[in-house]
Amino acid sequence: MHPALSVIIFTTATGAGYGLLIWSGLxxxxxxxxxxxxxxxxxxxxxxxxxxxGLLSSxxxxxxxxxxxxxxxxxxxxxxxxxxLAAIATYVPATLLGLAWIVSPDPGLAAVLxxxxxxxxxxxxxxxxxxxxxxxxxxxxWRNQYVVPNYFALGLYCGALLFAALLHLLxxxxxxxxxxxxxxxxxxxxxxxxxxxxxxxxxxxxTPESATGLGGIGKVRLFEAPHTEENxxxxxxxxxxxxxxxxKLRKLVVLALFGAPILLMLISLLLGGVAAAVVALIAxxxxxxxxxxxxxxxxxxxxxxxxxxxxxxxx
Amino acid sequence: xxxxxxxxxxxxxxxxxIDLDTCVGCHACAVNCKEWNASGxxxxxxxxQNTSDGVWFNRVHTFEAGQGETSxxxxxxxSCLHCEEPACVTVCPTGASYKxxxxxxxxxxxxxxxxxxxxxxxxxxxxxxxxxxxxxMKKCTLCVDKIYNDNLPEADRVPACVATCxxxxxxxxxxxxxxxxxxxxxxxRGGYELMPELGYKxxxxxxxxxxxxxxxxxxxxxSSSSCGSDETISLLDxxxxxxxxxxxxxxxxxxxxxxx
Ligand code: SF4
Ligand code: SF4
Numbered sequence: 001m002h003p004a005l006s007v008i009i010f011t012t013a014t015g016a017g018y019g020l021l022i023w024s025g026l027x028x029x030x031x032x033x034x035x036x037x038x039x040x041x042x043x044x045x046x047x048x049x050x051x052x053x054g055l056l057s058s059x060x061x062x063x064x065x066x067x068x069x070x071x072x073x074x075x076x077x078x079x080x081x082x083x084x085l086a087a088i089a090t091y092v093p094a095t096l097l098g099l100a101w102i103v104s105p106d107p108g109l110a111a112v113l114x115x116x117x118x119x120x121x122x123x124x125x126x127x128x129x130x131x132x133x134x135x136x137x138x139x140x141x142w143r144n145q146y147v148v149p150n151y152f153a154l155g156l157y158c159g160a161l162l163f164a165a166l167l168h169l170l171x172x173x174x175x176x177x178x179x180x181x182x183x184x185x186x187x188x189x190x191x192x193x194x195x196x197x198x199x200x201x202x203x204x205x206x207t208p209e210s211a212t213g214l215g216g217i218g219k220v221r222l223f224e225a226p227h228t229e230e231n232x233x234x235x236x237x238x239x240x241x242x243x244x245x246x247x248k249l250r251k252l253v254v255l256a257l258f259g260a261p262i263l264l265m266l267i268s269l270l271l272g273g274v275a276a277a278v279v280a281l282i283a284x285x286x287x288x289x290x291x292x293x294x295x296x297x298x299x300x301x302x303x304x305x306x307x308x309x310x311x312x313x314x315x
Numbered sequence: 316x317x318x319x320x321x322x323x324x325x326x327x328x329x330x331x332x333i334d335l336d337t338c339v340g341c342h343a344c345a346v347n348c349k350e351w352n353a354s355g356x357x358x359x360x361x362x363x364q365n366t367s368d369g370v371w372f373n374r375v376h377t378f379e380a381g382q383g384e385t386s387x388x389x390x391x392x393x394s395c396l397h398c399e400e401p402a403c404v405t406v407c408p409t410g411a412s413y414k415x416x417x418x419x420x421x422x423x424x425x426x427x428x429x430x431x432x433x434x435x436x437x438x439x440x441x442x443x444x445x446x447x448x449x450x451x452m453k454k455c456t457l458c459v460d461k462i463y464n465d466n467l468p469e470a471d472r473v474p475a476c477v478a479t480c481x482x483x484x485x486x487x488x489x490x491x492x493x494x495x496x497x498x499x500x501x502x503x504r505g506g507y508e509l510m511p512e513l514g515y516k517x518x519x520x521x522x523x524x525x526x527x528x529x530x531x532x533x534x535x536x537x538s539s540s541s542c543g544s545d546e547t548i549s550l551l552d553x554x555x556x557x558x559x560x561x562x563x564x565x566x567x568x569x570x571x572x573x574x575x
C-alpha cells in the first residue's frame with residue numbers, strides 16, 4: 001500500500017498524542033499534587049497539540065477536505081467515522097481537565113473524574129484508529145491479531161517517552177516514569193517483532209487462482225495487463241518494497257525507535273537533573289524518527305488483493 | 316447510509332454474467348463504458364494527463380492458466396461485482412457509498428464523498444478508482460442512468476459494456492431471480508464468484524472457459540517445450556542470460572534503478 005506522508009503523520013502523531021494523554025490523564029487522576037499543576041497542564045497541552053496536528057494532517061489526505069465533517073455520520077458501520085467521533089469526544093474531558101487545573105491548584109475529585117475520562121476516551125480513539133486497518137479483509141498484513149496491540153503498545157510507549165522527557169524538562173523527573181517508558185518500549189518491541197514474524201511466515205488466503213477462478217485449469221499468471229500506464233490501483237495498492245530494503249529499514253526501526261530510546265531512558269533514570277533532560281530529549285527525537293519509519297513500513301509492506309490481478313503471486 | 320439494506324428473499328440483484336469462453340479481449344466493453352460514463356452519472360471521468368490517472372470502470376486483463384498444451388489463455392474483464400456484502404460501503408465514513416435496496420446496485424454519491432479512498436482499500440477486486448480532478452471516488456454504476464432510461468428503446472436499456480460486446484460475452488439481468496435468463500445461464504455453465512473466500516458475496520458471475528472440443532490432450536503431452544513458465548523473470552535474469560549481448564548493460568542498469 002502506498003505510504004502517504006499525511007496518513008503516516010496522522011497515525012504516528014495521534015498515536016503518540018493519545019498515548020501521552022493517557023499518561024497525563026492518569027497523572028491528574030491519581031498522583032498529581034498542587035506542585036505538579038504545571039506538569040499536568042504541559043503534558044495535557046502537548047498531547048492535545050500532537051493530536052490536533054495529526055488530525056489536521058489526516059484531512060490533507062482527502063480529495064475534498066472541505067467536506068471532512070461528513071465523515072462523522074456513519075459511526076454505525078465505519079471505523080473511520082468512529083475514529084473521528086472518538087477523537088472529537090476526547091477533546092471534551094481533556095479540555096475540561098485543563099480548565100480544572102487552570103482555575104484550581106488542587107481540583108481534587110474533578111481531576112480524578114476528568115483524568116480517568118480523558119484516558120478512557122484516548123484508549124477508545126487509539127482502538128478505532130487501529131481498527132480502520134485491522135478491519136480490512138483485503139490486506140493480510142493489516143487484518144491480523146497483532147495490529148491492534150501494536151497500535152496500543154506503540155502509542156503508550158511514545159506517549160511514555162514524551163511524558164518522561166517533559167517531566168525532566170520541568171524539573172520533575174521521576175525514575176519510575178523513565179522505567180515505565182523503557183518497559184513499554186520492550187513490550188512494543190516484542191509486539192513489533194512478533195508482527196514481522198507473522199507477516200514473513202503467512203500470506204493472504206486469496207491467490208491469483210481464486211481471484212480469477214481459473215485455478216481448475218492450472219497455475220494462473222498474468223499474460224497481459226489491461227493498460228500500459230500505471231493507474232490509481234497500481235499506485236495506491238501496488239506499492240512494493242524490495243526485501244533487502246525492508247530489512248535495512250527494520251533494523252533502523254529497532255535501533256532508532258526501540259534500542260536507543262530504551263537505553264537512553266535507563267541512563268536518564270540514573271542521571272537526574274539537566275543531563276537527564278537532555279538525554280530524554282534525545283530519546284524522544286530518536287523515537288520520533290523511528291516511528292515514522294515504522295509506520296512507513298507498515299504501509300509499504302502491506303499488500304492488497306487487487307494486485308493478484310496485476311501479476312502478484314501472493315498478497 | 317452505509318448500513319447495508321436488509322436482505323429479503325427474492326431480492327432483485329442486478330448484475331453481470333461474463334463469459335470467459337467467448338471473450339476475445341477486444342476491450343470494446345471498457346471503451347464503451349468509458350464513453351458512456353464520461354458524460355453520465357459519474358461524468359466527467361478524468362483521462363490520462365500529466366497529473367491525473369485515467370479513470371476506467373472496466374479493465375480487461377489476460378491471464379494464462381496451466382502449463383503446456385493444457386494451458387489456456389483467458390481474457391478477463393474486471394469491474395464492480397455489486398457485492399451483497401460490500402465492505403466498500405460499510406467502511407465509508409460519509410455515507411457517500413451505498414447499496415441500493417431496490418436492485419442491489421452499489422453507487423457513490425459524488426456530492427458527499429470526501430475522497431478518503433478507504434472504500435478502494437476495502438474492495439478486494441480493484442473496482443474503485445479515484446478521480447483526482449474531482450477529488451472523489453468513482454466506480455461502475457451498472458449504467459444506472461441507462462438501464463432505467465425511458466428515453467431509450469427497451470432493447471438499449473442494458474449496460475454499455477453489454478450492449479457493445481461483439482462476441483456476446485457479457486450478459487445482464489437479475490441474478491436474484493432463479494428463473495431469469497442470466498441465472499439459468501449461470502446454472503448451465505457453472506458460473507462462479509471471484510474470491511468467494513472473502514465473503515463479499517459478489518453478484519456478478521464468471522462463466523469458465525468450456526473444455527476443448529477434442530478433449531484435453533493427455534497430461535504427459537504437456538512437455539517442457541510448452542509456452543509459459545512458472546518462474547518469475549527479473550530483468551537481471553535476462554541480463555545474465557546474455558552477458559555480453561546488446562542491451563545487457565541497460566538491463567543491469569534498469570534492474571539496479573528498479574531495485575533501489
Ligand atoms: S466489487 Fe468492490 S466496489 Fe464493487 S461492490 Fe464489491 S467490494 Fe464494492
Ligand atoms: S472515498 Fe468517498 S465513497 Fe469512498 S469511503 Fe471515502 S467518502 Fe466514502
